[in-house]
Amino acid sequence: MSSPDSWTTFHCENPDFTVRSVPDDISFRVNRESMRNSEVFRDMFLIGEGGSSGHEEQTVDIHETAAVLIALLRLLHYPPAPPVLKPQEENWQYGIPHHKWPKRMYDPASVIPLPLLLDLLYGLVDKYAISDAVAQTFNVHLLAHASTFPLQVYGFATAQGIDYVANEASQYLMPLASYRPHEIALIPDVLAYHKLVQLQAARVKALRDLVIGEEIFPHGYGACPSHQQETTACWEARRTALASVIETDTDIAGEMEAMAESLPKTCKACQKACTAAVQMLAYKSRKTLRRIDQLPAES
């Protein structure tokens, strides 16, 4: 489990060694073999074994607070598992998929909280040279936060060179102009910022083209004999209005769906055509450019 609590307590089942937090003067019984998951401790033991008589237990002083040491000991003794995916069906229970819904959803209880990851755990992996497999598991946890905290995740992943996570996060960002300066400062450099500017401009254009191009009765298909003219006019007025206010995170299908209200409510043909056109928009808007790795390569 990765609940926040699980990172604040530590207990070792088969201890044969002791480490002490120097600032807090608290000792922890630990397992020597597990401590070897850190290259730093592996090296320390190598040196220690040369001179020790072997069997008596030793204590190693560590200059970390007890809270940090607990997290480190947990990492070494119980390497975290990747977050647990929710079954796919749960994502699609509401019919028309919202453009912002992630393709993968995780059981929240299985995901390591973002502040813990960014402020502590990645740093420990680095400082104590813990195996790369642990960092890769953290990357999957980071990915699981992409849809909820896209800016933090994009900024961190870009700075660390975890491209596949940065790409994933890029699609969930709000329009850049809507962020506050201290939030935008999470983006590590101007090139990473510029990529987002390009993405958002290209996506707005693509969404606009989709809205302008989507007919309610495509090639006369499904046309309502009673209201063809007024329904077509109504759809066109709405899409023209929408096209001028589209932002990168506009749910074009959701916006157009609302117009079913203004169509003759009891007319099955009109309502059906509207639903079909909205579903087509939802499908196309999910397919269209949404991530920085889909931008054309720079020459």
Ligand SMILES: [Zn+2]
């Ligand atoms: Zn009709």
